[in-house]
Each structure stands twice: as C-alpha cells, then as structure tokens.
Amino acid sequence: MALSLTARRAAAAVRPAASISAFSTAAEAMPFVDVHTHVYLPRYMQMLRERSNVPRVQKFNGEDRLIILPGEDDNSTTAIGRPIGSEYYDEQRRIAFMDTHGIDVSVLSLANPWLDFLSASEAIPLASHLNDDLNDSCVASNGRFYGFGVLPMQDVDAACAEVRRIAKASHLKGVIMSTHGRGNWLDDQALLPVYQTLAEEGLIAFIHPHFGVGNSDFGDEYGHTLFLALGFTFETTTAVSRLVCSGMLDKVPDMQFLLAHSGGTLPFLAGRLDSCVAHDETIASKLAAKPSEYLTRNFYYDSLVYAPPALEASMAFVGTDRLMFGTDCPFFPAPGVSREPMSADSPLTPLDTTPWMSTTKNQDLLTGHVTDTRGSATAAAIAGGNAARVLGLQMPSR
Amino acid sequence: MALSLTARRAAAAVRPAASISAFSTAAEAMPFVDVHTHVYLPRYMQMLRERSNVPRVQKFNGEDRLIILPGEDDNSTTAIGRPIGSEYYDEQRRIAFMDTHGIDVSVLSLANPWLDFLSASEAIPLASHLNDDLNDSCVASNGRFYGFGVLPMQDVDAACAEVRRIAKASHLKGVIMSTHGRGNWLDDQALLPVYQTLAEEGLIAFIHPHFGVGNSDFGDEYGHTLFLALGFTFETTTAVSRLVCSGMLDKVPDMQFLLAHSGGTLPFLAGRLDSCVAHDETIASKLAAKPSEYLTRNFYYDSLVYAPPALEASMAFVGTDRLMFGTDCPFFPAPGVSREPMSADSPLTPLDTTPWMSTTKNQDLLTGHVTDTRGSATAAAIAGGNAARVLGLQMPSR
Numbered sequence: 001m002a003l004s005l006t007a008r009r010a011a012a013a014v015r016p017a018a019s020i021s022a023f024s025t026a027a028e029a030m031p032f033v034d035v036h037t038h039v040y041l042p043r044y045m046q047m048l049r050e051r052s053n054v055p056r057v058q059k060f061n062g063e064d065r066l067i068i069l070p071g072e073d074d075n076s077t078t079a080i081g082r083p084i085g086s087e088y089y090d091e092q093r094r095i096a097f098m099d100t101h102g103i104d105v106s107v108l109s110l111a112n113p114w115l116d117f118l119s120a121s122e123a124i125p126l127a128s129h130l131n132d133d134l135n136d137s138c139v140a141s142n143g144r145f146y147g148f149g150v151l152p153m154q155d156v157d158a159a160c161a162e163v164r165r166i167a168k169a170s171h172l173k174g175v176i177m178s179t180h181g182r183g184n185w186l187d188d189q190a191l192l193p194v195y196q197t198l199a200e201e202g203l204i205a206f207i208h209p210h211f212g213v214g215n216s217d218f219g220d221e222y223g224h225t226l227f228l229a230l231g232f233t234f235e236t237t238t239a240v241s242r243l244v245c246s247g248m249l250d251k252v253p254d255m256q257f258l259l260a261h262s263g264g265t266l267p268f269l270a271g272r273l274d275s276c277v278a279h280d281e282t283i284a285s286k287l288a289a290k291p292s293e294y295l296t297r298n299f300y301y302d303s304l305v306y307a308p309p310a311l312e313a314s315m316a317f318v319g320t321d322r323l324m325f326g327t328d329c330p331f332f333p334a335p336g337v338s339r340e341p342m343s344a345d346s347p348l349t350p351l352d353t354t355p356w357m358s359t360t361k362n363q364d365l366l367t368g369h370v371t372d373t374r375g376s377a378t379a380a381a382i383a384g385g386n387a388a389r390v391l392g393l394q395m396p397s398r
Numbered sequence: 399m400a401l402s403l404t405a406r407r408a409a410a411a412v413r414p415a416a417s418i419s420a421f422s423t424a425a426e427a428m429p430f431v432d433v434h435t436h437v438y439l440p441r442y443m444q445m446l447r448e449r450s451n452v453p454r455v456q457k458f459n460g461e462d463r464l465i466i467l468p469g470e471d472d473n474s475t476t477a478i479g480r481p482i483g484s485e486y487y488d489e490q491r492r493i494a495f496m497d498t499h500g501i502d503v504s505v506l507s508l509a510n511p512w513l514d515f516l517s518a519s520e521a522i523p524l525a526s527h528l529n530d531d532l533n534d535s536c537v538a539s540n541g542r543f544y545g546f547g548v549l550p551m552q553d554v555d556a557a558c559a560e561v562r563r564i565a566k567a568s569h570l571k572g573v574i575m576s577t578h579g580r581g582n583w584l585d586d587q588a589l590l591p592v593y594q595t596l597a598e599e600g601l602i603a604f605i606h607p608h609f610g611v612g613n614s615d616f617g618d619e620y621g622h623t624l625f626l627a628l629g630f631t632f633e634t635t636t637a638v639s640r641l642v643c644s645g646m647l648d649k650v651p652d653m654q655f656l657l658a659h660s661g662g663t664l665p666f667l668a669g670r671l672d673s674c675v676a677h678d679e680t681i682a683s684k685l686a687a688k689p690s691e692y693l694t695r696n697f698y699y700d701s702l703v704y705a706p707p708a709l710e711a712s713m714a715f716v717g718t719d720r721l722m723f724g725t726d727c728p729f730f731p732a733p734g735v736s737r738e739p740m741s742a743d744s745p746l747t748p749l750d751t752t753p754w755m756s757t758t759k760n761q762d763l764l765t766g767h768v769t770d771t772r773g774s775a776t777a778a779a780i781a782g783g784n785a786a787r788v789l790g791l792q793m794p795s796r
Contacts, residue, residue, distance in 0.1 A: 185617070213612040217636050219583070222643055225681055229674035230639060233667060234632050238615050241628060245620055261670070268666035269631060271705025272659070276627035283623055292705070307669025307690070313711035 031104040031395045033384035035206070036260060036302045036326025038111035040066075040088040041133050047126070055113050057084060068113055068210075069224065087330040091137060095144055097329060104384065104395055108134060109148040109176040111331070112210035116178055120154035127152040127162050131172060138171030143396030148174045148206050153182040156190055160197040167201035173391040174204035174258070179239035180211060186239045187246035199254040204300070204391065208260040209235035236264030241273060244294045247286045256390075258300040258324065262310065267317035270295050292317075300390065302326035303382055320378045324387045429502040429793045431782035433604070434658060434700045434724025436509035438464075438486040439531050445524070453511050455482060466511055466608075467622065485728040489535060493542055495727060502782065502793055506532060507546040507574040509729070510608035514551060514576055521550035525560050529570060536569030541794030546572045546604050551580040554588055558595040565599035571789040572602035572656070577637035578609060584637045585644035597652040602698070602789065606658040607633035634662030639671060642692045645684045654788075656698040656722065660708065665715035668693050690715075698788065700724035701780055718776045722785045 040048070048057040048066070055068040060080065066088075067081035087093050088111070098106055110130065115123040131149040138145040149166040151159040159182075166172045175198065181188050186207070198205055212231030219226065236259060249255065259266070266273075270292040277283050277291055284290075289297075296318050304326045305311050314323055377385075388395060438446070446455040446464070453466040458478065464486075465479035485491050486509070496504055508528065513521040529547040536543040547564040549557040557580075564570045573596065579586050584605070596603055610629030617624065634657060647653065657664070664671075668690040675681050675689055682688075687695075694716050702724045703709050712721055775783075786793060 185615075187617070213615050214632055214636055217583075217611050217633075219585070219640055222640065223678055223680060225643065225674045225678040226636070226639055229667065229671045230632070230635060233663070233670065234612055234628070234635075235615075237628060237632075237663075238612060238624070241624055242617055242620065245623065265631070265635075265663040265666050268663050268703070268708045268711055269627065271703055271708055272631065273627045275704045276623045280621055280623040282621060305666070305669055306673045307715075309711045309714035310666045310669055312714050313666055313707045316707035316710050317705075 030380045031384035031388065032102055032325055033105045033107065033387035033393060034098070034103045034327050034329065035107045035258060035324045035387050035391075036304055037094075037106045037108060037329040038088070038331065039094075039108045039134070039137075040084070040111055041130055041137075042089050043126075043130060043133055044110065045089055055117060069227070091141065091145075094329075095141070098144060101327075103327075105144060105146060105387075105393055106329075107146045107148060107173065107387065107391065107393075108138070109206055109208075110134075110150045112178065112208060114150050114176065114178060114210075115152055116154075116180070116183075116210075118154070120152060120158065123152035123154050124158045124162075127158075128165065131162070131166055131169065135169040135171050143394060145171065146391065146393055147172045148176045148204075151175050151177065151194070153177070153194075156182070156193055159194050163194065163197040163201060163203065167203060173393070174198075174206055176206045176208055178211075179207055179209050179235050186243040187248055189246075189248070192248065192251060195248070195252040195255045199252050199256075204256050204258050206258045206260065207236060207239065209233070209239075209264070211235060213238050233261055233264035236260060237266055237269060240264070240266060240295070240299070241291070244273075244291045245277065245283050245287070247288075249294045249298050250288045253298075256298060256300065258302065260302060260304070260326075261328075262301045262303060262305045262314045262323075263295070263299065263318075266295055266299075267301065267310070267314040270317060296322070300324060300386070304328055315378075315382075320381055321386055323382045324390075325383050428778045429782040429786065430500055430723055431503045431505065431785035431791060432496070432501045432725050432727065433505045433656065433722045433785050433789075434702055435492075435504045435506060435727040436486070436729065437492075437506045437532070437535075438482070438509055439528055439535075440487050441524075441528060441531055442508065443487055453515060467625070489539065489543075492727075493539070496542060499725075501725075503542060503544060503785075503791055504727075505544045505546060505571065505785065505789065505791075506536070507604055507606075508532075508548045510576065510606060512548050512574065512576060512608075514578070514581075514608075516552070518550060518552035518556070521552050522556045522560075525550040525556075526563065529560070529564055529567065533567040533569050541792060543569065544789065544791055545570045546574045546602075549573050549575065549592070551575070551592075554580070554591055557592050561592065561595040561599055561601065565601060571791070572596075572604055574604045574606055576609075577605055577607050577633050584641040585646055587644075587646070590646065590649060593646070593650040593653045597650050597654075602654050602656050604656045604658065605634060605637065607631070607637075607662070609633060611636050631659055631662035634658060635664055635667060638662070638664060638693070638697070639689070642671075642689045643675065643681050643685070645686075647692050647696050648686045651696075653696060654698065655696060656700065658700060658702070658724075659726075660699045660701060660703045660712045660721075661693075661697065661716075664693055664697075665699065665708070665712040668715060694720070698722060698784070702726055713776075713780075718779055719784055721780045722788075723781050 045057060048055060055066075057064050057066050058081070059065070064084045065081035066084035087097070094106065098104070115127055118126065127150050134147040134149065138147050149162070149169070149172045151162050153159055163175065166175060179186060181191050184190070195205075209232040212227050213234035215227055215231050218231065240257075240259065240263065243249065273291045277287070299318065300322045301314050301318050302324050303311060303314070305314065384395070387393060443455060446453060453464075455462050455464050456479070457463070462482045463479035464482035485495070492504065496502070513525055516524065525548050532545040532547065536545050547560070547567070547570045549560050551557055561573065564573060577584060579589050582588070593603075607630040610625050611632035613625055613629050616629065638657065638661065641647065671689045675685070697716070698720045699712050699716050700722050701709055701712070703712065782793070785791060
C-alpha cells in the first residue's frame with residue numbers, strides 16, 4: 001500500500017523489472033522518473049583516460065580515479081579524485097540500480113565538466129558523436145533510458161546546430177549545460193541564440209554546477225565537503241540570479257530550464273532576491289516581472305535536497321507541477337559501504353524521508369491535523385508524472 | 399480579529415502606543431519582539447564621521463551617506479554608500495516605527511561593521527562605552543528596547559571581560575558578532591574562550607554577515623543587489639557550516655546562537671550538508687552528531703526571509719520554538735518612497751504574506767485541507783514569545 005521507494009524496492013526485489021507486467025496497487029503504479037542521473041559514456045571515458053591534465057582519469061593502485069575539480073590534483077590533503085568504476089558507464093549496472101530502487105526511467109546526462117574544457121574544434125565533433133552514442137544507448141534500453149544531450153558551448157552557431165540535431169533524436173529531450181554557459185555565466189548575451197533555438201525546439205536546458213562559488217572561503221581543512229555542499233548550490237543560485245536579473249528571459253520567454261539540486265538555494269532565497277531587486281531601480285526597471293515570477297515560470301527544479309524542510313520549500317515556492325525526482329546517481333556513494341548514492345539508498349533519501357511520500361502519515365506542523373497523503377496526485381507528479389508530461393516520455397510497460 | 403501586522407498597524411494608528419492599556423482580542427494581545435533591528439549609536443556615528451577611510455560617514459549634497467562595503471568608495475557605477483539619517487540613531491523615530499508596525503519590543507544591535515576594523519586599543523574602550531550607551535538607551539525606553547552588546551574581537555581576553563560586563567547590564571541580552579569572528583571565521587579555535595564565557599553567562603551570540611561570499615562572481619552590472627541578496631546569505635551559511643564541521647560545538651555544547659536572515663540558506667541546505675559530511679570520514683568521525691543536529695540544537699533563527707516558502711522551510715527545519723521575528727530595520731528602505739524597511743512595510747513582509755500569520759486561512763498545499771491558524775500558539779511564539787522566553791524579556795504594559 002505504500003508509495004515509498006523502500007516499498008518499491010521490496011517489490012522490485014522479488015520481481016525482476018523486465019518481467020513485471022502490472023503492479024496491483026496505486027503505490028506500485030506510480031512511475032518514478034530520475035531526471036538527475038549522470039553517465040560518462042565510453043567515448044568520453046576514453047578521452048579522459050588519454051588526457052594528461054585535469055579533467056582526466058588516472059590509475060592509482062590499480063583503480064581508475066576521476067579528477068575533475070579545479071586544482072584537485074594539487075591537493076595533498078585528500079586522496080586525489082574519486083574512484084570511478086563501471087557504474088558510470090555500464091548500462092546493465094544502471095538498470096540494476098534502477099530496479100533496486102524502483103526507478104522506471106532515467107533521463108541520462110553527461111556529468112561535469114562536459115566538453116567545456118576542450119577547444120571548439122575538439123568539442124564540436126565530439127558533441128555530435130556523444131549525442132549519437134547517448135541516443136543509441138536509450139534506443140537499446142527498452143524504454144528505460146532517455147537523455148539530455150551536450151553542446152559545444154565554445155561556438156554558439158555550432159551549439160545551435162547541435163540543438164537542431166538533438167531535437168531530431170528520438171530519445172533526447174533536452175540538453176545539459178554548465179552554470180558558466182560558454183564561460184561567462186548564463187546571462188551572457190551571446191547565449192541568446194542558443195536559448196532561442198532550444199525554446200523553438202521545445203527542449204529543456206538542465207543547468208548543473210561544476211566550478212563552485214565561494215571556494216576560497218570554505219577552508220582547506222574541510223576538503224571538498226563544503227565545496228560540494230555549499231559551493232555547488234551557491235553556484236547554481238548565482239548563475240540563475242544573474243540570468244534572471246539580466247532581463248534575458250524577457251527576450252526568450254518560452255525558454256524552460258531544469259535546475260539541479262532543486263535550484264541550489266533559490267526556493268529559499270527567492271523572496272530576498274525579490275526584495276533586493278525591488279530596492280535597485282537600475283535592475284527592477286529593466287525587468288518585466290519580479291525575479292520570483294521568472295523563477296516559477298521558466299524553471300523546473302529537481303527534488304534533490306536530502307531533507308523534507310527543503311523539499312517543502314521547493315514545493316511551496318515553485319509548485320508541485322514543476323518538481324521532478326532526481327538521485328544524482330552514481331555520485332555521492334556511501335563511504336566505504338557501497339557505491340549507491342545516498343539520495344536513493346539511505347535514510348537521507350529525499351522522498352523516503354518526506355512525510356507525504358513515505359509510509360508515515362502527514363501531520364501538519366501548525367495544526368496537528370493528520371492527513372494520509374500517500375498515493376496523492378502530488379506524490380505521483382513529483383515522482384514521475386511531471387517529467388513524463390514536460391519531457392514527453394513514454395513509460396515502459398512493466 | 400486578525401493577527402497580522404497590518405491589523406496591528408491599524409490599531410496602533412488610532413491609539414498611540416503609550417496610552418494603550420490593553421488590546422481586546424487575542425490578535426492584539428500577541429506581543430511582537432523584533433530581534434533583528436540595528437542602531438548606529440551617536441558615539442559610533444561620531445567616530446564614523448571622523449574617519450577618512452571606509453567605513454565612514456561622508457556628506458554628499460548636504461546628506462550624510464554611509465559607506466561600509468569593502469571597495470564601495472571605488473565603485474563609480476553606483477552612488478557612493480547610502481543615505482543615513484536619524485532613523486539609525488534617533489530613539490523617538492524608532493519608537494514611532496515600532497508603533498506604526500505594532501512592534502512592542504526591539505532588541506537593538508549595532509549594525510555592521512561593528513568594531514572589527516579598529517585596532518584593539520581603539521576597540522576595547524569603545525566597546526565598553528557603546529555597551530553602556532546602549533544599556534542606558536534601553537533603560538530610558540520604558541521597556542521598549544533591549545540590546546545585544548558588541549565585543550572587541552581583536553583581543554580574546556578583553557572580549558571575554560566585556561562579555562562579563564554585558565552579563566551584568568540590566569537590558570543587554572547577548573552580543574552581536576560578525577561571521578568572521580576575529581578575522582578567521584567562527585571556527586577559529588581561539589574563539590573557544592569567548593563562546594565558553596557567553597555560554598556560562600547564558601548570553602546568545604547574534605551572528606550577522608558583512609563581507610559577502612562569492613562577491614567576485616556576482617557581476618559588476620548588478621551593483622550591490624546580488625551581494626546583498628546572495629553574498630550575505632552565503633556568508634552566514636559558510637560561517638556556520640565551518641563552525642559546525644569544526645567540532646567546536648562539542649567543546650561548548652551549551653552555546654546558543656541567533657542567525658540573521660534565518661540562517662542565510664541553512665534551513666534549505668542542512669540536508670545536503672548532512673549528506674556531504676556523511677561521505678567525508680575525516681569530518682564525520684570528529685563530530686558527535688550530524689550537522690543538522692547542531693543546527694537545530696545550538697541555533698535560533700530570525701524570520702527574515704521575505705516570502706512564505708522560506709519561512710515554512712525554517713519552521714519545518716528548526717522547529718517553531720526556535721524562530722524569532724525580525725525586520726532588519728532601518729535597512730532596506732523602499733526606494734524613493736519611504737525609509738521603512740520592506741520587511742515591515744510592504745507586501746513582502748515575511749509574516750504578513752505567510753498564510754498562517756495573515757488574515758488568510760491556511761490551506762494545506764497537498765491535501766487542500768483548510769485550517770484557521772490565526773491566533774495559534776505558533777504564531778505568537780514566532781512573533782515574540784520565543785524571544786521573550788529565550789532572552790528573558792519583560793513585555794511593556796500597553
């Protein structure tokens with residue numbers, strides 16, 4: 001009777017996904033779509049193995065390690081990089097992960113740092129090859145995979161041409177893009193043609209951090225932890241705030257974005273941003289609306305926040321029809337135990353620990369009123385309904 | 399019948415506060431305590447007027463302007479500083495503001511940058527003088543003012559001695575402290591004696607940003623807007639995350655902090671911080687608890703978030719008994735119209751726009767269940783009850 005991932009995992013454990021024809025309860029009938037899940041395609045891994053500078057893949061003690069953070073190979077206080085195994089590129093391992101956690105469909109995207117460190121002449125052909133590889137992988141997955149393509153951001157014309165190619169691919173439903181765009185953040189006016197082309201083609205841009213904001217203030221003694229916990233989320237918040245305050249979205253009002261980590265901190269800070277903009281006539285006078293209006297009209301948010309209070313803020317801010325389940329798989333493996341991301345495999349799972357998604361009933365904090373929201377339309381929308389509707393996905397038969 | 403500030407303002411408008419003996423409804427009986435409201439005491443203003451470097455007060459076109467942001471006097475893209483009038487130091491104007499907005503008690507604190515830019519020999523005597531001035535002002539206010547003192551952070555022994563003095567002052571209930579502590583953030587081990595002394599005396603430390611985090615990424619074209627909207631909140635988040643991850647709070651478990659701007663972004667990011675720390679054995683192994691436990695046990699949060707979704711996140715995260723109303727008065731005056739802070743005077747007022755505090759009934763987002771929470775114990779606690787209890791304040795008779 002339960003809607004939770006835990007319950008779906010239990011069901012999946014006794015019935016291999018490929019052989020399941022129908023689930024008998026409302027809970028089990030609710031499809032889960034993971035919109036935030038990353039791959040390093042074999043062609044991309046090969047390129048990283050051949051490189052001698054960061055980003056690169058290097059062997060230590062017989063194990064491949066991925067070094068992607070700026071300056072990470074200079075840092076002697078922590079182990080260099082992180083282990084990178086076949087969970088990042090093996091399709092069968094990914095299907096097994098999805099089955100374990102009751103995830104019906106994954107919308108795969110290349111992980112950071114994408115192609116942004118390459119020259120235009122390297123990035124342009126590689127983008128096309130990788131997008132073809134990704135679409136082929138989705139086609140072969142029996143409906144379990146869709147994808148977000150990658151763009152050669154170094155060349156706006158080439159990026160627009162690649163958007164047109166992606167729009168023709170059967171299983172690619174958008175693009176993944178760094179918060180830095182082509183190196184000058186998302187408010188770079190040179191990106192307008194890319195946004196216009198995406199909007200014309202009805203493709204979403206999944207915005208993901210990589211560089212961090214505030215890095216120099218996090219303290220060497222905290223390793224990469226504050227970089228990942230704070231720097232990533234500050235970066236997304238900064239990029240999107242710049243984009244909104246620039247007025248760019250008045251020029252391309254139909255453009256739609258999906259924000260990693262539920263917008264970084266935007267569901268929490270939107271009110272303060274509105275207030276600060278209202279006090280700055282220079283910015284306010286050039287915008288057709290206040291920031292929070294763009295933030296709810298032009299943006300979708302994943303649910304990847306690891307705790308209920310934040311998920312409640314995202315729901316209250318952007319509305320339950322603009323939130324989409326995500327895991328960040330295969331990143332954030334549990335330390336020393338497994339390589340399962342905590343977002344899918346631990347008590348911190350954002351959905352499992354959120355009362356209205358879990359087997360616990362929902363008690364209103366203020367009134368004490370108890371409601372059983374299991375099986376609600378809201379839970380189903382966030383779990384997969386919104387992604388299926390917005391991205392135009394077919395759910396696989398079970 | 400309404401609990402909102404708007405209704406209290408209307409009541410105040412027809413009955414001067416000094417002559418009000420009792421309000422007749424539950425709404426009007428709910429005291430409001432503003433824990434985030436700043437002064438530049440006359441002695442401090444005098445010192446700023448005499449300075450030739452930032453921070454300073456300088457006349458432009460016959461108007462005093464306050465220049466406090468680093469590098470602000472070099473920035474030719476915006477007007478230098480901001481107007482600073484008697485709202486920052488005139489006690490009668492402050493009482494009038496409080497009466498207008500139905501605020502019973504203000505807990506006054508010196509605004510940034512406090513004494514942190516002075517030498518120890520300047521800061522030590524000035525701190526004592528300013529704390530005496532502040533306590534005298536509170537004593538003379540007929541119960542309308544309490545205060546948070548200021549410390550000479552340049553000298554830990556002197557700071558501890560000043561904590562002991564503050565504890566003896568009749569109307570000072572804590573201290574205000576920069577996120578940078580004595581220049582090395584709040585996780586600076588040299589601050590342990592200050593925290594221990596505060597904890598022994600039962601005094602709270604109100605943590606407030608000043609420097610910004612991420613400033614170099616905000617783009618010159620956005621003036622100070624992103625610095626204030628994002629940089630301030632990133633700074634508080636960074637400072638407190640460092641403090642928590644350092645293990646300092648295991649050494650001084652009774653220390654209690656109050657966080658400006660509802661903790662910056664911490665109610666939203668706490669789950670992600672927990673997850674990242676759990677993946678970092680170096681940090682996790684030296685902490686007795688996960689970050690979110692410290693963040694709810696050792697910290698109070700003001701309500702200054704300007705929009706309901708964030709306030710709901712703060713309530714859900716820290717609990718309704720650890721949230722306290724604040725306005726940031728007299729900062730954030732509405733542009734060109736008044737010098738009233740938007741937090742008290744506009745549709746963005748965090749409490750007025752939050753359904754459970756306003757005249758609107760509360761409709762559960764998920765279930766559609768409608769509850770009338772006006773006059774709830776929760777509303778009263780956040781409006782003033784928590785501050786009165788935690789800080790030990792007497793409410794003035796009306």
